[in-house]
Amino acid sequence: MRARMPTSSLSQPIVSSILRDRRLAIAVSGFAGLNLGLFALHLPSWQCPVLLTTGVPCPGCGLTRAIALLFQGQWRASLTMHAFAPAVLLALVVVLAAALMPENYRPAFVSSLERLERKTAIPVVLLAGLVLYWLARLLFLQSTFFQLIRG
Amino acid sequence: MGGLQILNMLVSLGSIICFIIVLIKLFQNEGALKGILGLICGLYTFIWGWMNATKLNIKNIMMIWTLLIIVSIILGMMGGSFMYSAGTPVTAP
Numbered sequence: 279m280r281a282r283m284p285t286s287s288l289s290q291p292i293v294s295s296i297l298r299d300r301r302l303a304i305a306v307s308g309f310a311g312l313n314l315g316l317f318a319l320h321l322p323s324w325q326c327p328v329l330l331t332t333g334v335p336c337p338g339c340g341l342t343r344a345i346a347l348l349f350q351g352q353w354r355a356s357l358t359m360h361a362f363a364p365a366v367l368l369a370l371v372v373v374l375a376a377a378l379m380p381e382n383y384r385p386a387f388v389s390s391l392e393r394l395e396r397k398t399a400i401p402v403v404l405l406a407g408l409v410l411y412w413l414a415r416l417l418f419l420q421s422t423f424f425q426l427i428r429g
Numbered sequence: 430m431g432g433l434q435i436l437n438m439l440v441s442l443g444s445i446i447c448f449i450i451v452l453i454k455l456f457q458n459e460g461a462l463k464g465i466l467g468l469i470c471g472l473y474t475f476i477w478g479w480m481n482a483t484k485l486n487i488k489n490i491m492m493i494w495t496l497l498i499i500v501s502i503i504l505g506m507m508g509g510s511f512m513y514s515a516g517t518p519v520t521a522p
Contacts (some may be wrong), residue, residue, distance in 0.1 A: 306472075
């Protein structure tokens with residue numbers, strides 16, 4: 279059995295730990311797909327509890343619409359809505375691929391992703407970037423941000 | 430403020446309380462990074478909550494949260510969902 283690498287909170291894998299649990303990977307990709315589908319069909323979909331209660335968009339608000347715009351090929355509009363849409367879409371594609379992957383290929387795929395996550399600390403970089411991006415929009419572009427998210 | 434809006438406000442409030450309870454459990458069990466992920470993506474918190482509902486004994490909270498989400502969607506379909514602060518129609522996250 280291979281020894282686990284030492285865990286540092288900054289290089290903690292996120293995506294690969296979701297992928298380790300196949301049920302969680304299927305649920306995450308399934309719900310994300312369902313949410314996108316409902317949104318594309320103009321049907322009621324998941325509503326952010328933070329936005330709904332406080333009226334203040336959370337760091338993830340606008341991602342569904344931004345990803346939907348990406349699918350429509352509207353890059354500029356998508357990036358205006360949420361700059362992290364391509365990264366989140368890529369993460370969702372990885373989660374979906376791992377969820378559908380045959381069981382004998384999955385452990386190797388997840389392990390290589392885990393190594394990449396630990397080496398590059400990409401989850402921390404992305405999460406920190408997302409929070410900073412949200413703070414910048416909230417502090418410096420508040421009215422545009424609120425208008426954009428509330429539609 | 431109409432009855433529907435008050436109901437919607439109460440549903441949203443209940444929903445965020447459930448969200449915070451599950452989010453605290455997420456932070457406690459999975460660490461800060463996944464906690465932040467849960468804060469950013471409420472859907473992840475919701476899925477994680479259901480997947481660990483039995484283990485963490487939060488099945489009742491998850492059932493209430495799910496019910497509140499369904500009620501919120503129905504209310505949204507009935508008359509458009511409103512944020513309590515400004516009565517602005519809410520769109521998808």
